[in-house]
Amino acid sequence: MRISIIDTSSLGDRSYLIDDGGVAVVVDPQRDIDRVLALAAERDATITHVLETHIHNDYVTGGLELSRLVDAEYVVPAGDDVAYDRLPARDGYVIEAGPMRFEVLHTPGHTHHHVSYVLRHDTQTAVFTGGSMLHGTTGRTDLIGADDTETLTHAQFHSVRRLAGELPDDTEVYPTHGFGSFCSATPASGDTSTIGEQRHTNPALTSDEEAYVENLLAALSAYPAYYAHMGVINAAGPAPVDLTMPATVDPDELRRRIDTGEWVVDLRSRTAFAAGHLAGTLGFELSGSFVTYLGWLYQWGAPLTLIADDPKQIVEARRELVRIGVDEVRGAATGAIDDMSAGSALRTYRVTDFTQLSSGIPSDATVLDVRQDSEYAESHVPGAVNIPLHELLARAEEVPAGEVWVHCGSGYRASIAASILDARNRTVVLIDDAFTNAVELGLAA
Template identity: 70%
Template sequence: MDVSIIETSSLGDRSYLVSHDGVAVVIDPQRDIDRVIALAHQHTATITHVVETHVHNDYVTGGLQLSRVVGAHYVVPAGEDVAYPRRAVSHGDIIDAGPLQLRAVHTPGHTHHHLSYVLHGPDNKVAGVFTGGSMLHGTTGRTDLVGAEHTRALTHAQYHSVRRLADELPDGTQVYPTHGFGSFCSATPAAGDSSTIGEQRSTNPALTLDEQSYVRQLLDGLSAYPAYYAHMGVINRAGPAPVDLSLPEPVDPDQLRGRIDAGEWVVDLRNRTAFAAGHLAGSMGFELSNSFVTYLGWLYHWGAPLTLIGEHTDQIADARRELVRIGIDDLAGAAVGDIRALSSGAVLRSYRIADFADLAHTGLDGLDGLTVLDVRRADEYRHSHIPGALNIALHDLLARVDDVPRGDVWVHCASGYRASIAASLIDRPGRTVTLIDDDFDNAAEAGLIES
């Protein structure tokens, strides 16, 4: 029996394909199902069941389309109000896939109807448990995604769900969560790449703390999550449309300029250094990296026309794949090539890149005369910050861009990625922007943080 991990690192999630003797079961697939189908072919296995642990809040599922394409049973927790035929399963139900069996265990907390699935092999021994957003590696799924009025009750439920799994399963049981590898669906970052029930007994707060301490710790630690989450559950309950990974229509330089002047979203995918060196005035820089889709989805005005700029078509194709994972399907077009050729003769804008040592070396008393813009979340700012810095979290910046003073503005985050997006958003006439592309730990080494 083989358990294959299908990693979607840009969203911090995992899907799984379990195969044995030519039969395969898929758990929590992402929307770009070509990866899953290719993996099944590699294992010479027929997918008979596609299983969801819950209705997802951080991505558009590929489960419905995958089940239709391969002719598999589509298994969804009972109680979920969905608009398509599926097999609704409840606690104790068995998904029988011949040599493989999954036993449903009700594990509410991340959602009300959340199920985990205990994997039994041909010998009927427990081989693993697929925990979705319940027990994660060293943490648990967050409990505030289905409404603030439910958060406290779901947090108590999450505590008991994780304990139920620990009580029912052997210590050697492998734990296979969907979230926790960077997803905002995790209450806190996961610890480690793999784990067992036995290891979780000593590392998971739901198993090491008493109930009230666990609830208090989880609730106190909840921070902001991407705005696009509001659309995911709606799409997943209605039934996502078949995925389209084709390239968008090409856009020429004059069209590009017209779209920027009209206030449309024109997103430059090049790396942050290239964007800083030269970009179209009014375009937005979202470097195509593991964080791209999370932050573009967080800031994007849902349904607005979106045009991409890339150096080559592979870059556009990769961005297209990332965007459909969160339901951004309708791209208005794409422009590819050297940025100078795409400028239609207009002068490119640019700004400086620096580090925290450069900021310290400005020699200004208390940094008077310039603005330090910190675009980390409020909880990060409270933990540690440069005295006098203006904190506007990146996800709030578009609504508060006029709060950023004119003049000399140095912008930073924790690593440089969010700051690079912010720099592109505030780079307008009247401001001299400097992007601090540096690790925030270096701010202390540069003497910018008061001890």
Template identity: 70%
Template sequence: ARTVGAEYAVPTGDDVGYQRRAVDDGDVIDAGPIQLQVMHTPGHTHNHVSYVLRDTAGTPHAVFTGGSMLFGTTGRTDLLGKAHTRELTHAQYHSVHRLADELPADTKIYPTHGFGSFCAATPASGDSSTVGEQRTTNPALTQDEQSYVDELIAGLSEYPAYYAHMGVINTRGPAPVDLSLPAPVDPDELRRRIEAGEWVVDLRERTAFAAGHLGGTLGFELSDSFVTYLGWLYQWGAPLTLIGENEDQVTDARRELVRIGIDDLTGAAIGEIHTLVAGTELRSYRVANFPSLAEALRKKDVTVVDVRKRDEYAESHIDGAINIPLHELLGRMSELPTGEVWVHCASGYRASVAASMIDRPDRTTVLINDDYENAKDTRGIGVAAQR
């Protein structure tokens, strides 16, 4: 905004620490050939608003719904704490109805949150929609109010811990962004940081990490899930060093981290992993799939660790698997046995992070880099639902 001279439009009820244009329900923001009409749509928060895009004749073409009406679901209502959740869930129901009642069926929907976002109350579906389509698919519009409220609240699951920090940052206001390459870290200094127990994060692809990595580092593959899970597990304010194969990889990671408020990096080590060892040997562990797990279960005693969230485990899980959600793993390491441990999640990403955490000399770690749906079709693996 500073760069292009734009102004921030923020609901009047939000007390922020920077200059903004306060907007209320019904206000219209003129932007040349288009207009943005403000609609108060509480639910995600008390002061949440949506913006209806209209042409100069006043005809609506689209609505930016933020955390209100999403594709096949709605925004979660518990971000302000349990004391506000039920009230906000009722408000969310009425906000979605208002959008559906006041806008034409062909109005396109552009929510802030989509598939995979923890800000959605339940998983979103699809990548485009209209108000008319939502009238027949969105639970807020197909259920009665009490059923919607009860089911939404019952289905709310954990969300990333960094959300609490983002709220404070958003209220305080944006700070200048530094996207420059972090200070270089040589192999000897990198080893010192690892031995000191600092956060040293390897950005390489998960199978490359498994094939060879520095002991004591954590593998967070730079992909769509990177910032969600690093932000969730990271000890806020702790020294953070990145390992990347090239400068672009490190710069891209820094950009993602800045978006959630992690601005201060203590450095980066860049290059092929074998050039960063400083006289130590690389560690490695096996990467496998669910058919390989079935074979292992037939031949020997192994431990299976499921690092999905509790609601995922409750819906379906491998018989005998230990459920330790990834975001709880650092605090529950003592529950893991020595010996051979196979780790899985829904698709492999969370399991890859977990494998990097539990890998140590007295344990044989195996990363299951496979889609959990394949476990259900694999002979020799028993799958059950929690009773």
């Protein structure tokens, strides 16, 4: 038997394919199911079951389409109200797939109806925990709604305790979330773990219930706005995925879309964007955090046009976007940015670092910190204005007049913020630097 990890690092999630004797089971697949199909083909295995631990809040599932495509049983928690046929997963139910047996355990907390799947195979035991027991933490409990959060937090404590109480210490723990996902209540730790290890590291197992609940609730921070749409899409049944290259947009049409206020996003590197970009476009460098922050700021359902160096970047971005249900990519432009300008002058802004900031800035300039409130509270540049990136579109008018020096923790969020302000004809300077350098320079208190 083999347990294969299908990692989606940009969202901090993992899906799994488990196979033995030519039979395969998939747990919590992402929407771009071609990766799953390719792995099953490589394993020469037929997928007989697709298992969901819960209705996901941070990505659009590929489970429904995958199950239909390969004619597999689609297993979804029994309590969830969905608009399609599924095999309802109830506590104690056993799913048999070839020589493999998966027992359903109801583990509420991340959602009300969340389940975990315990795999028993010969002498090996593994558990697929979704958003329940993560590596060194647990799934967040506030995604259903404020009225449910405290109840779900208590439930999460008992669910993790149930897993630890019913499973042997050598049971391998395979969560869906916790590898950078905002579905994790606090940062997870490590790539692998067992029930035995979790007894020493998981707060639900090292704290009493009152302390666990108090600490988890205090640690909850903002999460991406697009989460509000994921559960709705997943319960209704996502449409088949489209990963094709969008239509090409010529320079005149590109300018028309910008001038009418459409979302035109430049995927090039943050420094290339600063060196020259089309006025009115937004810079979202295509890197690890791209889809999280674009999804967080994006006006849901708005038509989207992408700019990139080459078609490969467009196709990669499209894959990332469909994972969170952003399907309205209406076109793309690739190549040299000068060729897209339709004769208009490109906009530029300076890129610098914290060393330059320590040397002094103009008296009328503002330092804008776009990190989250908790990061700012821990340490910040004295006098810096704090507007978290996800609030900047709504609060841009609060940025004081004059030149704006923008920073975050690494430069990525600051680069997006700089493009937002630049699109409003503000004079910006991007501090493309790690905040740890500000601390080392004595700039941060």
